[in-house]
Amino acid sequence: MNVRSDFPFFRQSPPVPVYLDNAATTQKPECVLRAIRDFYETTNANVHRGAHRTSRAATEAHEQARASVASFIGAASPSEIIFTSGTTEGINLVAQTLTYAGTLSAGDEIIVSTDSHHSNIVPWQLLCERTGAVLRVVPLTEDLRFDGEAYGKMLGERTVMVAVPMVSNALGLRLPVEEIIERAHSVGARVLLDAAQAVAHEPLDVQKMGCDFLAFSGHKVFAPTGTGVLWGRAELLDALPPWKGGGEMISSVTFAKTTYNQLPFKYEAGTPHICGNIVLAEALRYVRDLGLPAIRAHEQDLVERLCAGLAGMPEIRILGGAGGRTSLVSVHSPNVHHYDLGMLLDQMNVAVRTGHHCCQPLMQSLGITGTTRYSVALYNTEQDIDVALEATRRALDMLR
Ligand code: PMP
Numbered sequence: 076m077n078v079r080s081d082f083p084f085f086r087q088s089p090p091v092p093v094y095l096d097n098a099a100t101t102q103k104p105e106c107v108l109r110a111i112r113d114f115y116e117t118t119n120a121n122v123h124r125g126a127h128r129t130s131r132a133a134t135e136a137h138e139q140a141r142a143s144v145a146s147f148i149g150a151a152s153p154s155e156i157i158f159t160s161g162t163t164e165g166i167n168l169v170a171q172t173l174t175y176a177g178t179l180s181a182g183d184e185i186i187v188s189t190d191s192h193h194s195n196i197v198p199w200q201l202l203c204e205r206t207g208a209v210l211r212v213v214p215l216t217e218d219l220r221f222d223g224e225a226y227g228k229m230l231g232e233r234t235v236m237v238a239v240p241m242v243s244n245a246l247g248l249r250l251p252v253e254e255i256i257e258r259a260h261s262v263g264a265r266v267l268l269d270a271a272q273a274v275a276h277e278p279l280d281v282q283k284m285g286c287d288f289l290a291f292s293g294h295k296v297f298a299p300t301g302t303g304v305l306w307g308r309a310e311l312l313d314a315l316p317p318w319k320g321g322g323e324m325i326s327s328v329t330f331a332k333t334t335y336n337q338l339p340f341k342y343e344a345g346t347p348h349i350c351g352n353i354v355l356a357e358a359l360r361y362v363r364d365l366g367l368p369a370i371r372a373h374e375q376d377l378v379e380r381l382c383a384g385l386a387g388m389p390e391i392r393i394l395g396g397a398g399g400r401t402s403l404v405s406v407h408s409p410n411v412h413h414y415d416l417g418m419l420l421d422q423m424n425v426a427v428r429t430g431h432h433c434c435q436p437l438m439q440s441l442g443i444t445g446t447t448r449y450s451v452a453l454y455n456t457e458q459d460i461d462v463a464l465e466a467t468r469r470a471l472d473m474l475r
Contacts, residue, residue, distance in 0.1 A: 076373040078365065079454045081105055092426040093459045093466075098244050098272060098403045098450035099428050100294045103358075107297055110357040114350045122349055123323060123340075137349055140356035141339070147359045148289065149280035150306050154338040157305040157312070158352045162271040163194040165290030165305030166238070168342060169267055170198035172315040173236070174205050181207025184233045186264075188213045188221055188250065189440050190243035193433040195269045199238060208235065215440065219395040221250045227258060234264040241273035245432040245446065246395045247378075247403035249273075256285050265311065271295055275452065276374060276402045278367040281306055293351065298358035302351040305342075312338055319344040362453075370453045374402045377451045377460055384464035385449075390471050394446060403450035405432075411474045413445045419470035420447075425463045 079085050084094070084102040094102065114136070120129040122137045138153070145153040159165045173179065185199045189212055196210075203210050211234075213226045221239070230237075237259040242249050256266045267288040270279060274291040281289050288311070293302030317324055317335050321344030326334040335341045362370065381404050385393055391406040407413070417429035430445040431438045438444060449463060 076365070076369060076453055078104075079456065081361075082454050083108065085454065090424050092424055093462050094426050095449045095451060095455065095459065095463055096426045096428050097275075097452035097455075098247075098295070098432075098448065100300065101275065101297050101452050102454065103297055103299070104361050106361055107299070107354055107358050110354045111299070111350055114353055118353075119350070121346055133349055136353050137347070140353045143356035143359060144304055145306075147279070147363060148304075148306055149282050151282060152309060155306055155309050155312065157307070157339045157342045158347050158355075159290070159303040159305050160301050160348070161292035161294070161303035162192075162269055162290045163292075165288075165303055166194055166267065166269065167198045168305050168318060169236075169288050169290075169307070169315075170202045171318045174202045175316045175318060176314075179206040179208050179235060182233060183208040183235045184211050184229075184231070185209070186211045186213060186226070186229055186234060186237045186259075188239045188243075189215050190219075190221075190246055190248070190250075190434060190437050191238070191240055192244055192269065192271070193435070195238050195240060196436065199236075209233075212436070213239075215437075219246055219441075220248065220399075221255070223251065223254065226255065230258060230262045230264065232262060234259065234262050236265050236267060238267040238269065240269040240271070242276070242401050243434075243437075244272045244403070245434040245437055245448070246405055247272075247400040247448075247450075248395045249399060249401055252286070253284060260285070272401070272403070275362065275370075276367070277371055287311055293355040293358065296355075296358055297361060298355040299351050301348055302355045304355075309338060312342070317341050317344075321345045323347075365453065371401075373453060374451050374455075377455055377457065378402060378404060380457060380460045381449055381451070381464070384460070385467070388468065388471060390475070391447075391467075394441070402452070403448055405446040405448045407441075407443055407446045408471075411471060413447045415474055416447045416467070416470055419473060420463070420466050423466035423469065425466045427463070 081104040120133045122134040142153040265287040270291040275296040288307045294300040324344040391408045394405045413429040428448045
């Protein structure tokens with residue numbers, strides 16, 4: 076896959092970092108940057124409100140973007156696509172509307188996995204505090220996989236929601252989401268998938284997967300920060316109450332009573348990130364044109380090369396082993412602090428992420444404070460991996 080020239084970031088004056096922090100955020104292709112400029116040069120107006128033609132053009136482009144997102148993730152209808160500011164907002168939307176719905180009773184259960192990002196833990200803790208529901212946590216097996224047996228025992232008639240990442244951002248391991256969904260549905264629970272680490276790396280089809288909600292962030296799939304999507308099945312979103320009040324989410328307002336707009340607008344109070352949402356569709360078009368199967372095969376080669384190189388370094392351990400992973404690898408060493416390793420790699424022009432990766436409970440369960448995480452995207456090359464491996468060897472030598 077030879078796409079690096081599509082990304083102006085890599086064309087800046089040297090030294091350009093060997094960028095292996097893609098799980099945190101991705102670089103943006105030229106077509107996305109051009110689409111931002113085009114929008115503000117030609118189509119900039121507020122949506123849904125204006126009689127004039129620029130406003131109509133902006134509205135049309137915005138709603139076309141919604142339809143493109145729907146098609147990208149296999150949604151039944153564009154009205155199931157709620158534009159958000161990212162994964163975090165999407166999960167909060169579901170947790171808070173469920174809180175406001177008044178349908179939960181004390182003792183109802185929400186299940187999350189140990190390797191969840193804080194954004195798939197704290198919104199549910201807030202819900203539990205306010206409703207008396209109980210948060211249950213599926214442990215990991217010894218090889219750091221989702222413990223299906225423990226999950227099976229946890230599921231029951233009190234289970235209301237199961238919320239899990241498709242791919243753990245700290246370990247890079249894919250969860251068995253198809254099985255998780257099937258088993259949750261067998262007890263009548265709903266399933267929310269956090270697709271933040273999946274959307275740029277594997278094809279998503281919400282209807283085929285059979286989940287009930289799915290959230291992702293635009294910035295992890297080559298779109299700007301501040302963009303994202305919550306998808307939910309229409310009948311479920313329809314049944315939940317609104318959460319943010321303001322313009323556009325209403326049907327009519329009087330001081331005595333307000334009625335609410337239909338989907339998706341019921342959940343989009345205020346002026347949306349018009350440009351960002353339009354450009355998100357452009358980023359998804361870019362990915363679709365390259366083809367997720369080809370992207371995946373390329374990234375798999377890179378990750379295998381990375382794992383093979385890291386596995387040969389006795390000071391460090393790949394968390395979760397080399398198999399069953401997607402686009403990232405986390406390593407830990409009992410003798411080398413992840414922060415020191417990250418700093419030395421930065422001095423050698425290699426950008427990785429160190430720390431708890433917003434997964435403090437996972438780190439606690441592993442008895443460590445953090446890891447060094449290498450994460451790839453479609454523009455990374457074998458040379459990037461080789462440079463990162465050589466830099467890691469040198470850094471470990473220096474820290475020994
Ligand atoms: N979930 C996972 C698995 C993530 O990797 C991230 C970002 N690191 C998030 C949720 C939160 O995404 P955002 O900050 O874009 O809302």
